[in-house]
Amino acid sequence: MGLREQKRQETLSRITRSAMELFARQGYEATTIEAIAAAAGISRRTFFHYFKTKDDVLLSQQAGLGEQLIAALAAEPDAGTPMRTVHAAMRRIASSYPLEELVVIDRLMLSIEAVQSRKQANYIRDEKLVLEALRQRWPMEDDMSLRVTAFVAIGCTRLSLDAWRAAGGTRPIVEYLDRAFAALTSDLARG
Amino acid sequence: MGLREQKRQETLSRITRSAMELFARQGYEATTIEAIAAAAGISRRTFFHYFKTKDDVLLSQQAGLGEQLIAALAAEPDAGTPMRTVHAAMRRIASSYPLEELVVIDRLMLSIEAVQSRKQANYIRDEKLVLEALRQRWPMEDDMSLRVTAFVAIGCTRLSLDAWRAAGGTRPIVEYLDRAFAALTSDLARG
DNA sequence: TTGCAATTCTGCACTGAGTGCAATATTTAA
């Protein structure tokens, strides 16, 4: 890695660290890009060479659920049905979630409408990503079937995170995931 | 309805009509609030008495899926399980969808990132609305069960709309809804 | 009808996000 790239990484991390600290201290709206740039030791104009918008600084802190899931999916053996395979991958992810970090950033995001929207919209982007991965791996499978599988994958993860958060975050997330799956299966079987 | 309220309605509709026309003609970004206000015969400042942001004009054109579903839910008899009742309500809505309008607005929204995000975020808001309605109607039911029911309600509708649109919008939507439900049920039963 | 209170509309001035451009500084490769 050349000096150029190295400096770029350093600047990038200085921007995000400065921004997150300012956001936490004085709130999102009250923090101007001017202030972030100053704290990171760059000019206002340069900030926009690193991030397209102020929102993007926050969004960049979010781990991409879609990418994670695709990676986990690739590690699963080829034996089962799409749904079965996805289910296993989800459990693997849920068991190893970096919880504390997530919650702090999440609380911050909750307070900003536009960011919250984009975060939630990301779920749908993630779903599309997963759907594409599924289509490549099971090209012969019925398309609607793959659609609902991707939908369940992202949705149940989101649902378990919600339930976990609502419950105060005491029990492990994977437990909520299992309960979501069980409820879904039995409700649909009865319905 | 007094003169005041009547005028307000008229102005509101003048704003949205002017805005949508300008958006369609010259694009979203290229249309300033200044121009919308002028076309609607009001001042720039007054525009903001009617809409909080420019995005909101577009968003306001979207029918609230959550509200629709809650209304349809209220019309269903009390006999079945939550999932069964929701399923019936969904079918009723899907059968009577005003298709053409939806598609035109949708195409416009697709082109604007921020609006698209908020539209998609609305799905999650809708899910929360439905969840609340379900909780009130079935207070004794397991919470996770109601969560997945609300999730399936909104999600399968969205999925069917997507699939319907992807297929060129020829066959009736309710057909896609049934297929989504069937795929979900059988995939989960096998998984 | 008239007068007064409650709303609504408007202009003005301001902040802050985001962009285009051209000049300057830094890094890379030869």
Add this chain to the structure above:
DNA sequence: TTAAATATTGCACTCAGTGCAGAATTGCAA
């Protein structure tokens, strides 16, 4: 060491969104 490539910066600009205060309009009561 030098020239090309890339990064940084300042400047000027557009436009969204907000607060405020005065003018215009509407509702209501006498």
